Amino acid sequence: MELYNTLSRKKEAFPAPEEQQKIRLFVCGPTVYDYAHIGHARTYIFFDFFVKYLRSQGYEVTYLQNVTDLDDKIIARAAERSIKPEALAKEFSRAYLEDMQALGVDAVSRYAPATDFISQIVAQVERLIDKGFAYKIGGDGWYFDISKDEDYGKLSGRTVAQAEDGVSRIDDAGAKRNKGDFCLWKFSKPGEPVWKTAIGDGRPGWHIEDTAISEYYFGPQYDIHGGGLDLKFPHHEAELAQQESASGLKPFVRFWMHTGFLTVKGQKMSKSLGNFITIRDFLKKYPPEVLHWIALANHYRSPVDFSDELALQAAAALENLSNRYLELREEDRKEEKRKDQGTLSVWKEKFDAALSDDLNTPVALATMFDVIKDKDLSAKEKRVLLDSFSQTLGLDMVRKNEELPPFIVEKLAQYNECRANKQFMQSDGLWKELEDLGYEVRDTENGSHLVKKMF
Numbered sequence: 091m092e093l094y095n096t097l098s099r100k101k102e103a104f105p106a107p108e109e110q111q112k113i114r115l116f117v118c119g120p121t122v123y124d125y126a127h128i129g130h131a132r133t134y135i136f137f138d139f140f141v142k143y144l145r146s147q148g149y150e151v152t153y154l155q156n157v158t159d160l161d162d163k164i165i166a167r168a169a170e171r172s173i174k175p176e177a178l179a180k181e182f183s184r185a186y187l188e189d190m191q192a193l194g195v196d197a198v199s200r201y202a203p204a205t206d207f208i209s210q211i212v213a214q215v216e217r218l219i220d221k222g223f224a225y226k227i228g229g230d231g232w233y234f235d236i237s238k239d240e241d242y243g244k245l246s247g248r249t250v251a252q253a254e255d256g257v258s259r260i261d262d263a264g265a266k267r268n269k270g271d272f273c274l275w276k277f278s279k280p281g282e283p284v285w286k287t288a289i290g291d292g293r294p295g296w297h298i299e300d301t302a303i304s305e306y307y308f309g310p311q312y313d314i315h316g317g318g319l320d321l322k323f324p325h326h327e328a329e330l331a332q333q334e335s336a337s338g339l340k341p342f343v344r345f346w347m348h349t350g351f352l353t354v355k356g357q358k359m360s361k362s363l364g365n366f367i368t369i370r371d372f373l374k375k376y377p378p379e380v381l382h383w384i385a386l387a388n389h390y391r392s393p394v395d396f397s398d399e400l401a402l403q404a405a406a407a408l409e410n411l412s413n414r415y416l417e418l419r420e421e422d423r424k425e426e427k428r429k430d431q432g433t434l435s436v437w438k439e440k441f442d443a444a445l446s447d448d449l450n451t452p453v454a455l456a457t458m459f460d461v462i463k464d465k466d467l468s469a470k471e472k473r474v475l476l477d478s479f480s481q482t483l484g485l486d487m488v489r490k491n492e493e494l495p496p497f498i499v500e501k502l503a504q505y506n507e508c509r510a511n512k513q514f515m516q517s518d519g520l521w522k523e524l525e526d527l528g529y530e531v532r533d534t535e536n537g538s539h540l541v542k543k544m545f
């Protein structure tokens with residue numbers, strides 16, 4: 091498999107499971123001051139798919155995700171609501187986990203809230219102070235001096251903020267040595283959460299939370315670090331500088347992966363811009379598979395511009411695939427001829443080749459439609475392939491359709507019987523009942539089958 095590495099700016103060979111079975115992956119988790127939106131979902135659905143895919147290929151993946159449960163935004167939002175920052179963070183951490191569960195995103199091995207790791211954070215800042223990478227601004231905090239790290243900027247290709255970072259977090263302080271220096275430890279102001287420590291009474295900077303957590307679980311070097319593109323600078327650049335400076339070991343991370351943005355009318359969907367749709371609101375309108383489809387039908391590094399039309403197109407594509415699958419099931423029941431296995435392996439190779447090429451999920455999805463069109467395959471062979479591909483991609487729609495509740499199966503059987511006996515009044519009644527229960531009856535040459543309606 092080849093993976094695009096943001097650090098080298100090219101695709102690189104990823105070790106096969108026989109060469110390296112254990113993979114340590116860290117993905118930046120949410121800052122919990124509000125409900126997660128579908129932009130977050132795009133990133134987390136992708137990494138969920140990625141981890142499940144790796145596991146299916148024989149890797150043993152430890153997937154670690156931090157939760158930023160204290161920062162300026164959390165403190166400000168809690169003050170607006172006259173509650174404690176801890177209470178706000180707890181409320182939205184819970185909401186985040188509920189949303190991930192509703193989406194079927196469940197590959198994370200461990201969630202690590204930053205405030206559980208204060209001693210590790212302080213120890214890392216102390217190492218940076220001892221090695222001369224950090225300096226103190228009285229009444230403000232400890233800062234990382236980027237001029238002391240000759241590699242600073244190697245991940246993103248820059249060292250200071252630009253216009254497009256408007257919504258990302260840059261620490262501003264008048265007395266900084268360099269414009270791009272970032273805060274490691276903030277001395278707390280009255281009323282803010284505070285930890286009394288050897289480096290002063292205060293709270294952690296944002297970037298140091300992640301390296302303290304990853305070092306605790308993975309050590310100073312690990313395999314993959316992921317997140318959305320907005321985190322490349324300054325967040326990931328800062329993490330890289332902190333960890334490599336603290337340990338003296340390079341590379342901090344072997345592969346850096348960044349997902350493209352989910353945008354709305356070309357603008358990044360974000361809490362700060364207010365142009366967001368929460369996962370909860372989305373799920374009131376569409377089933378979770380629609381979001382999975384949107385995440386996988388586009389390459390993970392490309393931007394996706396979200397609109398209701400896009401969601402409807404995704405739902406239609408899913409429904410189309412699902413219907414074709416159900417038709418194949420009917421055909422399969424009647425069909426007797428069997429083809430040799432040669433053609434199956436050709437399609438499997440095509441599908442695997444797409445995913446091995448930097449996880450090209452759009453091509454993998456297109457392969458499913460190509461399989462359906464292949465005249466040389468029997469219905470059974472097509473089903474075998476579609477079952478295997480949809481499982482790898484985590485597409486539930488095929489499985490969900492198979493699992494019709496027993497009373498629905500019973501009604502469909504009655505419907506088919508009435509039609510066979512030309513009792514059309516009764517069959518029309520059953521048709522209407524199934525329709526009201528959310529199922530569309532499709533009459534085909536091979537008998538009738540049901541399609542679960544999306545809306």
Ligand code: AMP
Pocket residue numbers: 118119120121122129130132133316317318319320321349350351352353358359360
């Ligand atoms: P945050 O809570 O803002 O720190 O974001 C949590 C994760 O979601 C990070 O990996 C972000 O890069 C990612 N993310 C936030 N907004 C978007 C978006 N519009 N599209 C894709 N990923 C996003």
